[in-house]
Amino acid sequence: MASFRIENITKAFGKFTALNQVSTELDEDLISAIIGPNGAGKTTLVNVCTGMFPPDSGGLFFDSRNVTKQPSHKRVQLGIARTFQIVNIFPELTVRENIRVPLLYARHKTEVEEAADALLDTYGLARFRDTRAVNISHGDQKLLEMAMAIAVAPKVLFLDEPTAGVGMEEKEKIIETVQRFKGKNMITAIIEHDMETVFRIADRIIVMNEGEVIAQGSPEEIKSNAFVRKIYLKEEV
Amino acid sequence: MVKNYKNLGAAAAIILLLLALPIFMGNYNVYLLSKILILALFAVAFNILLGFTGLLSFGHALFFSGAAYTVAICLTECSLPVWASLILAVLAVLVLSAVTGFLSLRHKDIHFALITLSLSMLFWGVVMKWRSVTGGEDGITGIPRMMSLHQYYYLILPIVIISLFAIYKILHSNFGLLLESIRENETRVSFSGHSVVKYRMYAMMLSAFFTGIAGILYLFLDGCIDPTVSHWTFSAVPVIASLIGGPAFFSGPMFGILIYVLALEIITKYTLFWQLILGIVILVVVLFFRGGIVGSLKMLRRGE
Ligand SMILES: Nc1ncnc2c1ncn2[C@@H]1O[C@H](COP(=O)(O)OP(=O)(O)OP(=O)(O)O)[C@@H](O)[C@H]1O
Ligand SMILES: [Mg+2]
Numbered sequence: 001m002a003s004f005r006i007e008n009i010t011k012a013f014g015k016f017t018a019l020n021q022v023s024t025e026l027d028e029d030l031i032s033a034i035i036g037p038n039g040a041g042k043t044t045l046v047n048v049c050t051g052m053f054p055p056d057s058g059g060l061f062f063d064s065r066n067v068t069k070q071p072s073h074k075r076v077q078l079g080i081a082r083t084f085q086i087v088n089i090f091p092e093l094t095v096r097e098n099i100r101v102p103l104l105y106a107r108h109k110t111e112v113e114e115a116a117d118a119l120l121d122t123y124g125l126a127r128f129r130d131t132r133a134v135n136i137s138h139g140d141q142k143l144l145e146m147a148m149a150i151a152v153a154p155k156v157l158f159l160d161e162p163t164a165g166v167g168m169e170e171k172e173k174i175i176e177t178v179q180r181f182k183g184k185n186m187i188t189a190i191i192e193h194d195m196e197t198v199f200r201i202a203d204r205i206i207v208m209n210e211g212e213v214i215a216q217g218s219p220e221e222i223k224s225n226a227f228v229r230k231i232y233l234k235e236e237v
Numbered sequence: 238m239v240k241n242y243k244n245l246g247a248a249a250a251i252i253l254l255l256l257a258l259p260i261f262m263g264n265y266n267v268y269l270l271s272k273i274l275i276l277a278l279f280a281v282a283f284n285i286l287l288g289f290t291g292l293l294s295f296g297h298a299l300f301f302s303g304a305a306y307t308v309a310i311c312l313t314e315c316s317l318p319v320w321a322s323l324i325l326a327v328l329a330v331l332v333l334s335a336v337t338g339f340l341s342l343r344h345k346d347i348h349f350a351l352i353t354l355s356l357s358m359l360f361w362g363v364v365m366k367w368r369s370v371t372g373g374e375d376g377i378t379g380i381p382r383m384m385s386l387h388q389y390y391y392l393i394l395p396i397v398i399i400s401l402f403a404i405y406k407i408l409h410s411n412f413g414l415l416l417e418s419i420r421e422n423e424t425r426v427s428f429s430g431h432s433v434v435k436y437r438m439y440a441m442m443l444s445a446f447f448t449g450i451a452g453i454l455y456l457f458l459d460g461c462i463d464p465t466v467s468h469w470t471f472s473a474v475p476v477i478a479s480l481i482g483g484p485a486f487f488s489g490p491m492f493g494i495l496i497y498v499l500a501l502e503i504i505t506k507y508t509l510f511w512q513l514i515l516g517i518v519i520l521v522v523v524l525f526f527r528g529g530i531v532g533s534l535k536m537l538r539r540g541e
Contacts, residue, residue: 052424071427071432072424072428073427073429073430073431073432073433076427076428076429076430077430081428088424088428089422089425090417090418090425091421091422092417092421093414093417093418093421097414097417100411100414101414101415101418101425101426101429101431102429104411104414104415104429104431105431106430148429149428151429152429152430
């Protein structure tokens with residue numbers, strides 16, 4: 001079983017410690033949800049895992065290979081992909097061109113065009129294929145970014161709030177897509193604020209607060225955690 | 238498809254015009270037309286970086302004059318044959334662009350512009366001071382063209398057309414898409430599994446290569462060279478042309494150069510204040526015709 005191991009990761013911005021000795025493990029075929037209040041360090045953790053910047057200390061291991069010092073494109077080549085909290089696509093390129101860029105890395109050039117059309121179909125973006133990406137809705141942009149991350153055929157996928165700011169209908173589409181990653185030998189980690197969604201899709205939950213992992217376990221275990229109840233389920237304990 | 242045929246038709250018409258024009262022209266106008274063709278190649282090559290990769294180089298005089306000086310020195314100082322001089326010039330340009338690329342790879346925007354500017358100024362300094370080889374301020378004269386101006390024009394024309402066609406093909410290939418995606422969002426390119434640094438390096442060397450070709454053609458057109466083509470003001474020429482014509486379009490810089498050279502011809506005849514007028518023209522285009530001449534024409538045609 002493949003796994004992505006995060007070992008004692010610490011990351012500070014100046015005097016502010018955004019991640020403090022964070023350790024956890026993400027397993028294959030499970031959807032792990034990373035939750036925690038604003039500023040808890042969730043995005044920073046994903047940034048470190050995907051090579052946006054190096055940690056100050058600690059290590060990252062994918063299939064027991066040390067990837068701590070690999071630049072992000074090398075990590076993608078090992079199978080570690082991501083989406084961003086704030087939509088991160090090629091705004092002035094068409095939807096189809098957006099998809100072709102990761103495919104140009106992942107596929108032989110004779111397969112790119114076909115694979116692009118297939119992905120656009122799967123993600124319901126076929127009718128926008130020649131529209132510039134700035135001009136489609138925010139929800140469709142989120143879907144496009146997911147399709148782009150999937151296009152590199154990742155073994156590990158980090159999704160940073162894929163449903164943030166999208167309408168109900170599109171949100172449902174995104175959740176269904178995430179659920180489909182299960183059983184495809186993928187390691188999926190999703191940052192999500194909406195607890196209903198979290199409990200619906202997560203097999204494992206990692207709770208962060210002030211740069212530390214304060215609890216991790218099955219949804220049942222987390223449901224009974226005092227901190228989570230206080231913050232998310234608005235209960236007095 | 239229909240659009241492609243239209244473009245093809247327009248290109249064919251322009252080529253026919255360019256083939257026919259010199260028949261009715263005297264030496265001076267053929268010289269002017271040659272200059273426009275060469276500078277158009279210069280501007281389009283430069284715009285591989287600005288319009289398509291999103292990098293503003295302010296030092297392209299380095300590649301233009303680097304290639305030209307190499308040929309001039311090889312021919313005069315070293316008495317090498319033309320073919321050997323040309324090969325050495327291409328090598329020189331590739332080395333210069335690799336060094337420039339290496340030093341500027343991780344920088345963008347104003348930082349990138351300043352690094353390229355500094356390197357080209359360094360080269361200009363060397364050209365000015367290394368008199369024994371470069372002739373300093375006086376430059377190098379007596380480069381044999383080996384043919385008449387009209388004949389030379391008909392040598393330039395196919396070279397420029399083939400070069401432009403090659404650049405067009407490259408920019409519209411998968412490689413071109415990667416350059417455009419770098420312009421749009423470097424982070425997403427990395428997270429698509431591509432090395433941004435590698436493709437930026439390729440773009441730099443490609444742009445420099447065709448700029449070098451333009452420089453060599455220019456050298457033989459004039460038969461001499463001096464440091465004005467190494468100076469930063471010469472690096473500004475393709476920048477201005479791209480802004481006037483529209484850097485987002487392949488053909489933008491060509492129209493920009495046409496307007497730039499013709500305007501300069503006309504303005505300098507009537508007034509000594511040509512820089513002032515040119516400045517105003519650029520300001521007006523940048524402020525009121527965003528997307529340049531080509532961008533504005535396309536908007537007009539779409540009826541916006
Ligand atoms: N590049 C940076 N430079 C300085 N401080 C940063 C940087 N990135 C994050 N931080 C700080 O680190 C802390 C954690 O930020 P992070 O984005 O990881 O939080 P988060 O858990 O993703 O929050 P949210 O739910 O709001 O997205 C915040 O206080 C943030 O201001
Ligand atoms: Mg975040």
